[in-house]
Amino acid sequence: MNTIILNGSPKGKTKQSNSQIFAEHFIKEMQNPCEIKSIAGNDPKELARYVAGFDALIIILPLYIHAMPGIVMKFIEELEPASSEGKNIGFILQAGFMETAQHKYVQPYFRHLAEQLNYTYLGTVSKGEAAGIYMYPKMFKKVLKLVSELGAAYESTQAFDDTIVKKLSKPYELSQFQLRLLKVVDIVGLSNIGWHKVLKQNNAFEQRLDKPFL
């Protein structure tokens, strides 16, 4: 199946784009790696025409306000329904929030979209707690290995492997234990260390709670 991967991150093909890192790992162990293109920087109409030449489209994207980034929706607006059977579409969502239940508002939409386009829906893979991947890639070795395995399995079966999808999607919701742990982390002031470090580097720490538009 002739598949194209689209990176839906507004950051495009940059080192700061976690979706680009996911895409590169998705094709890493393929015998015939798929082409990767960025939605950012491409004309959505032209890109929609280009992807119509493929049997399958996999969009790898960050979760923005519980759904796709605006640039991805602008691209979706330009997609034409397939005139015959045999087209496929799938999604790989990665987000900052830990629990993948945050993705449940857009997942059914992606299914509806596939129906509207007369495409077979390959599914949506969800990964939470992924915002730090480009900053701390070594901490995410296991996750990226799973993404490579997902890509290799996709090349042989033209489907997302259920076992790998389940592993990536954990936790779906925060457990009692995780909630208690997060509370402790918050009380001892560890939860915002990363944010505060960068705010200080940028000489913006004192302004962090500013309300500039009142």
Place this chain on the structure above:
Amino acid sequence: MKTVIINECEKIPTSGEYILDLAKADVKSCIGCWSCWWKTPGRCTYQDLDQFYHHYITADRALFFSKITKEFVSGNLKTLFDRMIPLYLPYTEYSTRESMHVPRYEHYPDIEFYYQGSFETPAGRKTFIDYINRVFYQFHSKNIVVKPIGERII
């Protein structure tokens, strides 16, 4: 009562202290730079929405008139949602047993969200309504109404 209007539909009789006309204005895309969180807290690197931010955050009520495309919000309106992130802090809190962004301001407007367009199935409509409710719940609005544009009481 201060009302702001965000409109992308035609022939909508509207009056409010501030109108953002999305039929005419293309909102610049969020580039995911997080400047609004860790460089210039509360301010986007772009200035095209500065007036909107001020009026939205000081309003009692925000009226949205949304033109549905492919059974979802348009790319332009979705871009506006993405660009509203400077109105919230980067920090996460868990008091509702799930991750939520912490508010930057004390008050956010109530939402009346009217949509123009149709859905092929009731499930498609439900997905859309659930999504809009969730967006403004995450955006800390207390009262949220989502209805077809025909049910608007002028």
